[in-house]
Amino acid sequence: MKFFIDTANLDQIKEAQALGVLDGVTTNPSLMAKERITGKESITNHYRNICKIVDGDVSAEVIGTSFDEMIREGEELASLHPQIVVKVPMIKDGVKAVKYFSEKGIKTNCTLIFSSGQALLAAKAGATYVSPFIGRLDDISTDGLLLIEEIRRIYDNYNYKTDILAASVRHTMHIINCAKIGADVMTGPLSAIEGLLKHPLTDNGLKKFLEDAKSMKV
Numbered sequence: 001m002k003f004f005i006d007t008a009n010l011d012q013i014k015e016a017q018a019l020g021v022l023d024g025v026t027t028n029p030s031l032m033a034k035e036r037i038t039g040k041e042s043i044t045n046h047y048r049n050i051c052k053i054v055d056g057d058v059s060a061e062v063i064g065t066s067f068d069e070m071i072r073e074g075e076e077l078a079s080l081h082p083q084i085v086v087k088v089p090m091i092k093d094g095v096k097a098v099k100y101f102s103e104k105g106i107k108t109n110c111t112l113i114f115s116s117g118q119a120l121l122a123a124k125a126g127a128t129y130v131s132p133f134i135g136r137l138d139d140i141s142t143d144g145l146l147l148i149e150e151i152r153r154i155y156d157n158y159n160y161k162t163d164i165l166a167a168s169v170r171h172t173m174h175i176i177n178c179a180k181i182g183a184d185v186m187t188g189p190l191s192a193i194e195g196l197l198k199h200p201l202t203d204n205g206l207k208k209f210l211e212d213a214k215s216m217k218v
């Protein structure tokens, strides 16, 4: 399973990259706003800076909601760097835009997926990635992981090439469960990735090894 980090924070992206397990980055307008990135030039520079840090796909989301706006913005974003993936919302014009970009060889991430029907539509339109938001489904007492399972079955039935990018990952168990189900990619915060490191028996075991190593007088 590929690991993407879900942030526009350059320090966190650098930290995840330094761990040696990062395959890409996802951003969205809320994450960009959190970093106080304003104005076209800053936005452009920020995406380019992210692409310099990580050697993998970087999702940049369009803001427009009409087909023409999404095409114009998406083409601009895609021209910034070969690693840019155009993130398009799951709305009617978004599906048309995904089809358009896929025919032009521009990678897409169809976002705000909350049902297997939406995921099927995105795959048929040729999306590179589909982003089911599991955390936000959990928030409304719906099983986000069940959605990943359903999409996995549908894509496997018809051999769709679209990658399932489990998004809105909130914690470490989400990552483990997504891996069990067979999500192709997960995107989450650095804390969820670092949570994979932790086990009290590892910490206790290392403490004892280091204590015993003192008697070795190295």
Ligand code: E4P
Residues within 6 Å of the ligand: 006, 026, 027, 028, 111, 131, 133, 135, 136, 167, 168, 169, 187
């Ligand atoms: C996906 O690409 C989104 O950026 C993201 O995963 C949304 O996560 P949230 O529900 O934690 O905002």
